[in-house]
Amino acid sequence: MSxxxxxxxxxxxxxxxxxxxxLPGPPEQTSWLWRxxxxxxxxxxxxxxxxxxxxxxxxxxxxxxxxxxxxxGKAFNSHMWEQLGTLQLLSKRGYRAVAIDLPGFxxxxxxxxxxxxxxxxxxxxxxxxxxxxxxxxxxxPSLSGRYALPFLMxxxxxLHGFVPIAPTSTQNxxxxxxxxxKTPTLILYGELDHILARESLRQLRHLPNHSVVKLHNAGHAxxxxxxxxxxxxxxxxxxHLS
Ligand SMILES: *[C@@H]1O[C@H](CO)[C@@H](O)[C@H](O)[C@H]1NC(C)=O
Ligand SMILES: *[C@@H]1O[C@H](CO)[C@@H](O)[C@H](O)[C@H]1NC(C)=O
Numbered sequence: 559m560s561x562x563x564x565x566x567x568x569x570x571x572x573x574x575x576x577x578x579x580x581l582p583g584p585p586e587q588t589s590w591l592w593r594x595x596x597x598x599x600x601x602x603x604x605x606x607x608x609x610x611x612x613x614x615x616x617x618x619x620x621x622x623x624x625x626x627x628x629x630x631g632k633a634f635n636s637h638m639w640e641q642l643g644t645l646q647l648l649s650k651r652g653y654r655a656v657a658i659d660l661p662g663f664x665x666x667x668x669x670x671x672x673x674x675x676x677x678x679x680x681x682x683x684x685x686x687x688x689x690x691x692x693x694x695x696x697x698x699p700s701l702s703g704r705y706a707l708p709f710l711m712x713x714x715x716x717l718h719g720f721v722p723i724a725p726t727s728t729q730n731x732x733x734x735x736x737x738x739x740k741t742p743t744l745i746l747y748g749e750l751d752h753i754l755a756r757e758s759l760r761q762l763r764h765l766p767n768h769s770v771v772k773l774h775n776a777g778h779a780x781x782x783x784x785x786x787x788x789x790x791x792x793x794x795x796x797x798h799l800s
Pocket of ligand 1: 674675704708727730
């Protein structure tokens with residue numbers, strides 16, 4: 559081979575290497591970190607590359623094709639749904655259940671994406687994509703309304719059901735916007751929650767297909783105060799949906 563040919567070959571190889579490096583990597587994926595007796599902790603990447611953490615239980619015997627995605631309030635993270643037994647109960651009843659650590663809570667780092675309304679809706683959208691959720695029922699207490707409400711307004715067609723529990727951010731949307739959302743909704747709240755529950759109920763009432771369950775003698779975190787009543791109401795709604 560002449561020097562010219564060698565140079566050409568080297569150039570060709572260099573070009574191939576550059577092309578290879580420039581190709582997009584594998585799609586963002588969910589990988590599991592550890593597997594407990596029933597609950598698996600997973601991490602999925604968001605667009606900003608900050609991992610979001612989930613706690614997932616698979617159905618013991620798959621009897622429903624509905625997946626329950628649980629968000630959390632300001633004082634909590636995904637672990638709460640494990641401590642309360644909600645994840646395990648849903649699995650026993652044949653549902654796949656996933657609890658999420660919102661950015662800045664539990665194992666999930668704070669994320670710049672979460673600073674805008676559109677960013678928060680997109681983040682939830684990516685989470686559902688990561689998890690390959692088809693028929694999601696979104697459970698949204700308190701502060702998580704910051705994520706759930708923008709998502710509901712933009713992507714309600716992706717939701718099989720919605721369970722708001724005195725969520726924040728309902729004031730940000732008009733009556734007409736609520737009317738347009740046909741998603742079956744269970745509005746849950748504690749009898750003793752005089753502020754957020756009432757404020758959100760006034761708005762959520764405009765959702766055309768909703769039912770309301772008030773948990774007696776329970777405050778803002780009504781699922782903690784009356785877990786049995788909460789689980790009964792949630793299961794009745796889910797069983798009716800599927
Ligand atoms: C409410 O709406 C305003 C204006 O659209 C927006 O800037 C703000 O982030 C929204 N708040 C929440 C909590 O979504
Ligand atoms: C309302 O939701 C329920 C499920 O909770 C469903 O069975 C029913 O068909 C829905 N009604 C309308 C009018 O969409």
